[in-house]
Amino acid sequence: MKTKMTILLGVLTLSAVTAVFWLNRSIGQENRKKTLEVKFYKSQQHPEWPPMPKLPDPSLPVVHLGGNLYAVDDRFWKYPPALEQQINDRIHSRAEFKLNTNLLIKDPKLLETLIRYESAPQFTNAPDRVQHARRLAALQKLQQDIREGKTNQ
Numbered sequence: 299m300k301t302k303m304t305i306l307l308g309v310l311t312l313s314a315v316t317a318v319f320w321l322n323r324s325i326g327q328e329n330r331k332k333t334l335e336v337k338f339y340k341s342q343q344h345p346e347w348p349p350m351p352k353l354p355d356p357s358l359p360v361v362h363l364g365g366n367l368y369a370v371d372d373r374f375w376k377y378p379p380a381l382e383q384q385i386n387d388r389i390h391s392r393a394e395f396k397l398n399t400n401l402l403i404k405d406p407k408l409l410e411t412l413i414r415y416e417s418a419p420q421f422t423n424a425p426d427r428v429q430h431a432r433r434l435a436a437l438q439k440l441q442q443d444i445r446e447g448k449t450n451q
Contacts, residue, residue, distance in 0.1 A: 339370045343377070347385050354381065399440055403449050406441075413437045 338349035340363065349367060353360070359371040402409045416434035443449050 337366050337368055339368050341370055341372050343372045343375065344382075344385075348388075350385075399449065402437075402440060403444060406444065409437060409441055409444075413441065 336351075338351060339353055339360065340349045341347050341354075350370075353370060354372060354377060355375060358375060361369045361371070363369055402412070413434065416430050416437060440449070
């Protein structure tokens with residue numbers, strides 16, 4: 299009787315583990331599909347703008363640029379002034395990048411690691427690539443200042 303109970307318990311445990319595995323796998327596949335469906339739209343009228351997460355007008359022609367990036371032919375479309383102001387404000391708020399130089403001056407290896415990170419190829423087409431470029435420039439400037447002795451160490 300004890301052996302039958304042990305076998306039954308083992309079969310039930312194996313069934314439960316298998317069910318949890320398949321459930322997690324199917325949920326993971328659904329999440330990956332949702333992640334892949336994210337699209338960013340680059341304005342041709344305003345190339346200085348970061349890519350937009352949604353189309354300003356669904357009737358505008360769209361061209362696939364690769365990955366999840368699309369170009370929107372909005373050259374002759376009139377943006378509402380409120381939307382233009384909102385996007386421009388967001389761009390200017392991103393322009394202000396403050397670097398905590400105290401920590402980086404004391405740890406040059408950390409500075410080198412951050413420079414390598416910000417130089418990574420995955421950021422060349424990222425929606426916030428302008429922000430990455432600004433951080434990279436600030437980090438490289440700090441590294442140059444350290445080399446030239448222009449910082450207080």
